Amino acid sequence: MADAWNRKYVLKHKDVAVADIELDDATGAISAIAGMHDERHVPVGIPVKKGRIDRAALNEWWHGRAIPASRDGIQEALAALSVATTHKLLDKSLGLSLSDQYWICPSNAEADWSRLNFFENDFSEDVGNLLLGLRTTGENISLMSPDNTSDGWLKKKWTVIDGKRCLIKGGSGAIQQEPYNEVLASRLMERLGIPHVSYTLLVQDEYPYSVCENFITPQTELVTAWYVMQTRQKPNHTSVYQHYLNCCEALGIPGMVEAMDRMIVVDYLIANEDRHQNNFGVIRNAETLEWIGAAPIYDSGSSLWFSKPQALISPTAKLVCKPFKQDHQEQIKLVTSFDWLDLSALRGIEDEFREILQGSLFIDEARCEALCFALRKRIDMLAEIVHSRSLRIWVDDRSADVTENIAYSGTPADDDWEPDR
Template sequence: MSYILMNKDVEILEFLYDNETHTVTKIVRMIHPNYAPLGIIEYRTGITRKALNNWWKDRSIPASRSRFKEVMGEMDLHSPVELLERCFGLSLSDQYWIKEGNSDIQWADINFFENDFSEDMGKLLMGQIHYSDDLDIFSPDNSSDGNLKKKWKIINNTRYLIKGGNSFNNQEPFNELVATKLYERILEKQDYVPYELLHENDVYYSACPTMINTDEELVSAYYIDRMIKQRGNDSLCTHFLEACKSLNIPNAKEQIDKMIVCDYIIANYDRHYRNFGAIRNVNTLEWIGIAPIFDSGSSLWATQPTSLIGSTYKCKPFKSYPEEQLGLVDDLFWLDITKLEGFEQEVEDIFKMNPLMDEARIQAIVQQIELRIGKVIERKRQLGNF
């Protein structure tokens, strides 16, 4: 089958696709390659079939997603890519999609930003319903990443990502609210995605609006980082910032510093290269800047027993040890430490809303946040940024 990779209504390239193996077999011709996603570009060779296949597979739901193997069995699917094929590869994180070579369908007819979509697939993935042949599975949930249960939902005409927590204490949704309250205190509004709690079917979830509009795309740090060759003496952080510089992404250093400091305070152990990145305008191809901070639920020892709260953990993305990563921040003039006063009490009040967290666990977390704020203040003193 012949298909066209699209960026909104701009044709990027034509390719041949094997519907049995769910892979690209050949790139037939380039049309407007400048509008291609970064993920299909190799810095040495440009756009390649291998990179296109990897990018296509990366758009699908990861096999490690909670309950996803059961869903695959219920639907008699052999590959998560099959779900992508049923929704043109559309997403709520960018404007890319594919169409058959002879199709006259338009982006405006099908995109999830402007058109309603069914919640059936999201409910199925969340375990709220069982599969049946009459379900409408045309949904952005077919291209959502991450391991925790999640679904997209339209609330008052805004697209919200609803996300669950672990089965042990469901702490992650509350962590997102804690992170949001921290960001509200010390960051600008454009620096973060706000999360709130949603109570649905007697379970608490986090809910956040999509961070981009119909003219933008979120590009993960994973793809940005691969745009230039890493020099042997460059640290991971230096290399990423050099990659941002090569793409003309503005103000990257300060925004990454903000992310590192906030992640340190909330002990984020999972800030990997696919949950931060940058925003690009898909029409002009100009970079708007580093993406607002999102996806901070994997923090504060969420999956650890209370006795291990405060224990050493390996952090990401640039250093394995939190203090070393905090040491990468060499300018804290932007941080007003007076705005952190009383934050511990706010954290305590949030966690008391979680019926699966007892007082001992809450107090252990509060103590750790207090200690970590103290270390950030000490770092500010070391830098002389007062």
């Protein structure tokens, strides 16, 4: 579609013109920014200095919209599409996404967002089928697809189910465990009352897939933590965790401390190894630019010892931890309050996990039992941490009460003063 026009475009945010850009035909990179129209609608985290958009930063943002080169099966899909790189797919669908409202409009074309966006208009599933390893029907493959701007390394595709935009995502390796983990994580968060994206299980040709409805609407958009953290320079003495909160506070995004408490608790319970800065973030209104709050928790599949052989499934094993610490035992210390947490709501969750895993051709009974046991122990370990925190706070409070009494009435005589038991 875009090849019929020249390589000059207007970067738009819905129907708001943001900047005039040019794309290099060979690389798909932004070769020039001819002018800026509306600084308020420049993508979050992209610097603007003296009325000029930082081209290197905008290029990083633009290329970040492309399918990563690490995507499972991407080379086979590119060969079938006769496209050299994933970056070359971006302009084939005008950069349209189901995560935000940015797109590129050919400068000499009459086009508007309402007639092109994938939230409200049909889109081709040809690219998604190829990315998922499925055969496409017909000779002419349409590249007008939101799959051109899907991130992550697992096989996935967008589809429409009962009129709703849904993401279908596969597993990896010989175990194919990620889809089951997504379902378990969403069930766990539902029990704890934590805002989350709900996942269901789909088995197709005996392979498991997770399915979730898009949580972004035509009026909203996702801004990942990475780009939130680009809005301010991080001082060397400030931790990544505090820097993120500082950036959110400066932008006026509400409820972020509480949201981070919940995310860190969930990731501890499921031993998440891949909560990187691009799979959590915040949501804003794409029209008013008002911040709504933290995005619901999503993308939790790389957890629960998903890539470990059965012998290494252990609740106390040291695992990769992100995004704020390298160890879950250290990261859980960042939680400011457990007052909201009712771990009794997770009673029997291991049995629910067992039911989710039942029937898998890739996870045998022994692995299933090891996973369920380890999950139960992670819950018990967190219970001990919560109890220890509560006890410490109680002791600290009692010490403060004693100090106040001493300061008020003088040192009490040994025979007439004793702290409550």
